[in-house]
Structure formats: C-alpha cells, structure tokens
Amino acid sequence: MAETSLYYKLGGQKAIKAVVEEFYRRMLEDELVNELFKGIDMNRLKAHQTAFLSYALGGPVEYDGRTLREGHKGLNITSEQYERMIRIMNDTLKTFNVSTDDRIKIESFLRSVKPFVVGH
Numbered sequence: 361m362a363e364t365s366l367y368y369k370l371g372g373q374k375a376i377k378a379v380v381e382e383f384y385r386r387m388l389e390d391e392l393v394n395e396l397f398k399g400i401d402m403n404r405l406k407a408h409q410t411a412f413l414s415y416a417l418g419g420p421v422e423y424d425g426r427t428l429r430e431g432h433k434g435l436n437i438t439s440e441q442y443e444r445m446i447r448i449m450n451d452t453l454k455t456f457n458v459s460t461d462d463r464i465k466i467e468s469f470l471r472s473v474k475p476f477v478v479g480h
C-alpha cells in the first residue's frame with residue numbers, strides 16, 4: 361500500500377489550513393522575507409499559501425497555475441531568504457507537533473524545488 365501522504369497524516373485540509381495561517385503569519389512578520397509579499401493581493405497570497413503547503417505535503421492539489429519558475433520570476437528571491445523560509449516552516453511545523461522525520465521530508469521537498477524559486 362502506498363504510504364499515506366503527509367497531507368493526510370497531519371489531519372487533512374483543516375489542519376493544513378491552520379499550519380498555513382501560522383506559517384504566513386510568521387513569514388509576514390519576518391523582516392528578511394516580508395518585503396517579497398508587498399503589493400501581492402490577498403487572493404494571490406491565499407492561492408500561494410495553499411499551493412505552497414499542499415505541494416510540500418503531497419496533498420491533492422489540482423494546480424493549473426504557472427510553473428514555480430514562472431511564478432517567482434522577477435522576485436529575485438535570495439538563497440538567504442529561502443533558507444529563512446525553510447526555518448520558519450520548520451519552526452511552524454514543530455509548533456504543530458510534526459515529527460522530526462516528517463519535518464525532514466518536508467525540508468527535503470522544499471530544498472528540491474529551490475532552484476526553481478531562487479535567483480531569477
């Protein structure tokens with residue numbers, strides 16, 4: 361049987377929504393990364409939040425938006441900002457009692473897409 365995705369393991373949509381809210385609350389409070397969200401409309405940000413985490417957790421995303429490379433073009437996200445985001449995600453997941461193993465999986469996923477998001 362296929363391994364249950366983290367999305368379901370963490371409690372499905374309701375739990376993910378709570379994690380997403382907290383993750384973005386922290387992102388928008390962080391001086392190193394919050395400038396990247398200036399001028400981004402809330403609907404966009406919500407879509408971003410959902411895609412961002414559901415992808416990372418292997419949830420049932422029906423994503424037909426732009427590719428990650430397209431979505432971040434012109435933002436010039438730095439490696440330092442990306443690392444900060446990974447830390448904020450990790451801290452947030454800890455708050456929600458996500459296990460070390462599962463946090464490592466999520467971190468690996470986030471690292472795997474880094475080249476599409478950073479530096480362009």
Ligand code: HEM
Pocket residue numbers: 393396397400404407408411412413415416425426427428431432435437441442445470473477
């Ligand atoms: C430091 C890390 C990141 C920052 C600061 C960031 C920020 C942003 C911003 C500001 C946008 C909106 C661009 C626009 O409206 O023109 C965007 C788009 C997007 N981001 Fe991120 N992002 C990050 C990492 C990620 C990661 C890791 C994922 C997925 C796992 C992701 C998924 C997306 C998607 C799917 C879009 C496209 C949304 C669309 O085209 O409507 N982002 N990101």
